[in-house]
Amino acid sequence: MPDDLLRYDGRVAVVTGAGHGLGRSHALLLAERGAKVVVNDLGGALDGTGASAGPAAEVAELIVKNGGEAVANGDNVATPEGAEAIVRQAVDTFGQLDIVVNNAGILRDRSLGKISVEDFDAVLAVHVRGSFLVTRAAYPYMKERGYGRIVNTSSPAGLFGNFGQANYSTAKMGLVGLTKSTAIEGARSGILANAIAPIAWTRMTESLLPPEFEAKFGPETISPLVAYLVHESCATSGEVFSVGAGRVARVFVAEGPGWSSDDLSIEGIAANWDQIVAEQPYLQPTEIGKQATASLQAMLKP
Numbered sequence: 001m002p003d004d005l006l007r008y009d010g011r012v013a014v015v016t017g018a019g020h021g022l023g024r025s026h027a028l029l030l031a032e033r034g035a036k037v038v039v040n041d042l043g044g045a046l047d048g049t050g051a052s053a054g055p056a057a058e059v060a061e062l063i064v065k066n067g068g069e070a071v072a073n074g075d076n077v078a079t080p081e082g083a084e085a086i087v088r089q090a091v092d093t094f095g096q097l098d099i100v101v102n103n104a105g106i107l108r109d110r111s112l113g114k115i116s117v118e119d120f121d122a123v124l125a126v127h128v129r130g131s132f133l134v135t136r137a138a139y140p141y142m143k144e145r146g147y148g149r150i151v152n153t154s155s156p157a158g159l160f161g162n163f164g165q166a167n168y169s170t171a172k173m174g175l176v177g178l179t180k181s182t183a184i185e186g187a188r189s190g191i192l193a194n195a196i197a198p199i200a201w202t203r204m205t206e207s208l209l210p211p212e213f214e215a216k217f218g219p220e221t222i223s224p225l226v227a228y229l230v231h232e233s234c235a236t237s238g239e240v241f242s243v244g245a246g247r248v249a250r251v252f253v254a255e256g257p258g259w260s261s262d263d264l265s266i267e268g269i270a271a272n273w274d275q276i277v278a279e280q281p282y283l284q285p286t287e288i289g290k291q292a293t294a295s296l297q298a299m300l301k302p
């Protein structure tokens with residue numbers, strides 16, 4: 001084995017939703033490289049109904065069979081008790097928690113006119129509240145040891161929008177906000193947080209993607225990025241990366257140069273619309289204070 005492989009010996013990871021698809025692949029890769037892994041999965045259907053201990057147990061058993069260390073957890077990330085139990089199991093079993101990969105997710109696709117409040121809430125509960133709850137439960141342990149790596153799972157559907165996914169897109173863009181604020185708050189405690197926006201062939205997408213995608217878009221094409229982002233040598237935080245079929249790219253939120261007036265009016269906005277929507281030169285504030293300062297400086301310009 002080459003000795004320049006990035007490894008995770010001595011690190012403890014929680015991967016949520018690791019019974020299938022992307023989470024399973026992340027858990028297998030981290031364990032293969034030496035991490036001790038809590039394999040969480042509620043084991044329900046794609047729409048979040050039902051539960052089974054089977055998928056998490058199967059992945060944990062496979063890791064152990066391959067010579068790694070793992071335990072299965074069947075808790076629900078979307079409840080405070082479930083999220084706390086996942087983190088407690090990591091600490092009770094392996095003594096610490098260094099890595100959280102918030103990956104659990106469900107789908108309830110409907111067009112905007114047909115979507116029920118229940119379908120909206122259920123999707124937000126797993127993706128947004130689940131990621132928040134697991135992060136919140138892990139945070140004090142990471143803070144105490146001055147070390148943590150968190151990856152949240154966003155989606156191109158949230159970053160760029162998609163027909164029939166108002167609930168899912170809302171949740172996935174919400175995770176960008178969670179990631180950025182976690183990164184800002186965690187910085188002083190050595191806690192880094194990033195998000196990925198993947199595209200891969202899993203049970204979630206097999207009916208949506210063209211069949212020829214199956215060979216090139218396997219879950220194993222996503223996990224190396226997740227693993228890199230949770231490695232101790234990675235210093236990046238607060239960023240979002242799209243990843244699929246072997247390509248990785250940074251996605252960033254930027255603000256155009258804008259147009260300012262001391263006497264903003266509807267007509268002034270209409271007359272200067274081209275400048276308002278211009279993209280160059282863009283600003284990339286790393287926190288709200290920097291964005292506000294840039295706006296203020298533009299206003300104060302003679």
Ligand SMILES: NC(=O)c1ccc[n+]([C@@H]2O[C@H](COP(=O)([O-])OP(=O)(O)OC[C@H]3O[C@@H](n4cnc5c(N)ncnc54)[C@H](O)[C@@H]3O)[C@@H](O)[C@H]2O)c1
Binds near residue numbers: 126198204
């Ligand atoms: N596959 C893609 O192309 C794609 C694209 C963008 C984002 N994502 C995101 O990646 C993540 C993984 O999706 P996937 O494609 O591997 O789908 P998947 O259905 O194979 O995996 C999701 C897993 O999450 C588990 N889960 C659901 N609700 C849970 C809960 N409340 N608590 C614990 N576990 C729960 C499921 O049982 C399932 O095993 C999701 O967050 C998904 O939204 C996937």
